[in-house]
Amino acid sequence: MLDFKSLGKQYIGGEWRDGSSDTTYADKNPFDESTVAEIRLASVADIDEAYQSAKKAQVEWARINAFEKRDVLERAAQVLDSYTEDIARLMAEEIGGTFLKAMVEVSLVKNFIREAASYPLRMEGRIIPATIPGKENRLFQLPAGVVGVISPFNFPMVLSARAVAPALGAGNGVVLKPHEAAGVTGGLILAKVFEEAGLPKGLFNVVIADIKEIGDAFVEHPIPSVISFTGSTPVGRHIGEVASRNLKRVGLELGGNSALIVLDDADVELAVNATAFSRFTHQGQICMCTNRAIVHRDVYPRFLDLLVAKASSLKSGDPREQDTLIGPLINHNQVEKLMSFVEESVKQGAKIAYQGEVKGNVVEPIVLSDVTETMSCAQVEMFGPVIAVMPVESEEEAIRVANNSDYGLSGAVFTRNLERGVEVAKQIETGMIHVNDGTVNDEPLVAFGGEKGSGVGRYNGPWALEEFTTTKWISVQYEPRQYPF
Incomplete structure (x- = not known):
């Protein structure tokens, strides 16, 4: 059974131990x-030791047979699966994650690890023709070496594993610094899983x-x-x-202000359900969350009525109760910041179509x-x-x-x-966009x-393999070369 007592340490050099900082961090349950x-924090000396390790x-890892590397990663996915219920409980207690959110997160992490398990078998080389007679050009895809990963508190296990697993699969060593508010679910659980x-x-x-x-x-x-970083743009x-x-x-992978566009011929009920899921999952603390619903005037009244009805029906409260859909924000500073955006936007002319209570x-x-597009709520990333x-009056205005x-x-x-949706999607300046989802x-x-x-760069699939590897050119001269002097 996983618990905070057994995991509340640093994991350096294959050992569970306290950090050498003079500071102890109190890891708080954001609901109560x-x-x-209580975790004794790491010092600069600890970070050096971790990187050296x-x-x-x-x-040695780079020399291990590719099939053996694959087996280790596949076992990690199996170990993770065995801890699913423990992880859901720990996520509720450490970051206020609901049961639904935890199930989604564990499923994603398992899939990331399974994909990374294929990387050792995909580290391919190439032979390329040479302009010099008697020469052979060989290109090798090799591990980058050591990868430093910094992850945030909101989807901590996913946003750590998305870099950690492929970096390991590509043959690298890794040092992970999770956000201190999600040190266990964002890092130490993964350490336990890979250790086992x-x-x-x-x-x-x-x-x-x-x-x-x-x-x-x-x-x-x-x-x-x-260095792989997920967090705020600044x-x-x-x-x-x-x-x-x-x-x-x-x-x-930085902040977001995602737009969900509802055109005049949309299935409005489908769009509302997608908006609610994309905004309110994990209390809106996801970088991909829908921040702005941009709705054609012809369907705007119905969309707004249905969205208000949906929002008012979502159960909020203790994330340890499995039917809770809206849990707490990570801390009170985030609550105050969010509400300041709401207050400022209302002063700027926004109307409150629905507002629930704030409880802790x-x-x-x-x-x-x-x-309107100049209001604070339309310009900033509201993490809540x-x-x-x-x-909007038209498709063209929606795109703009x-x-x-x-x-x-x-x-x-x-x-x-x-x-039509695909053509609109092509015109939106974003790394990812989905039609009818x-x-x-x-x-x-x-x-x-x-x-x-x-942000810059791409994660997942062959893109992550490129991010965490380097290409080395080795040429072989099979016959004496004639030099100009």
Whole structure:
């Protein structure tokens, strides 16, 4: 059985131990504010030890037979599956995740690990013709070396595993720094899973640290050649700058302000159901969440009425109850920030079509109507259960409004004419967009990533394999070469 007591440690060099920082972090349950774990944080010295350990273990991991690597990763998926109920309980207690959200998350992580299990068998080389007589050019796809992964609190296990599993599958060592508010579900559970699966000790390390203490040490460290970060756009910009100064490659999956477009010929009920799922799952704390519903004026009244009815029907409260759909935000600071966006938008002219109660860190759904593109709720990423509904007069206006954002992560288009939907989707400046489906989608075989302020790089499938490998050219001169001098 997994519990906070057994997992509330750092995982460095294959050992479970306290960090060497003087600071202890109180890991709080966001629903009732109880302390679920106290974790002695990692210091800069611990981070160095973790990277050194990953580097040393990676040399041996790279030599292990590809089929043996595959077997380790496949066992990890099986171990994870055996802990599904424990993980759901821990997610409820640590991050306020509902049972439904936990089931979705565990399923995604299993699929990511299974896809990564195929990577050792896909590390292919090529032989390319040479211009020099008697020469053979060989191209090898090799591990990047050591990968540093930084993950957020909202979908912690998915957003850690999405980088950790393919990095390991591609033959790398990994050091993961999960958000301290999700240290267990975002990192230490994965450490336990891979440990039980037989991953070599020291190859995968988890450090939980306070950024105020470690600064940029995790990114600046000379060992990692790739840094994978998921989180806010401002922090992502900083990490990209620090990594580039140190000549490191980066994968950045950043914020979103996803638009869900409802055209005049849409199935409105389908669009409403997709909007509710895409906005209110995990209390709206997902980067892909629908932030803006951009609705054609002809169907706007019906869409708004149905959305209000749906929002008002969702049960909120204790995430440990399996029928709860709206749990708490991660902390009270997030509640205050969210409500300030709502208040500012109302002052700017938005109307409240529906507003539930705020109980502690639980914010019940809020539907803002008659929103215009200059209002705060349409411009920022609202990380909570608030949806901005925006009326438009035409398809052309819908496209323009959707693109009026600094972000470009996900999107959706609803129409009964599928090819019309595809043509509209092509014009939206976003890395991912879905016709007649919600904005929250992720699959292990499909490229995941954003445009503009939503990041650079792509995860999943062959794209992740490219992100975490490097190509080496080795030429072989079979006969003496004639040099010009």
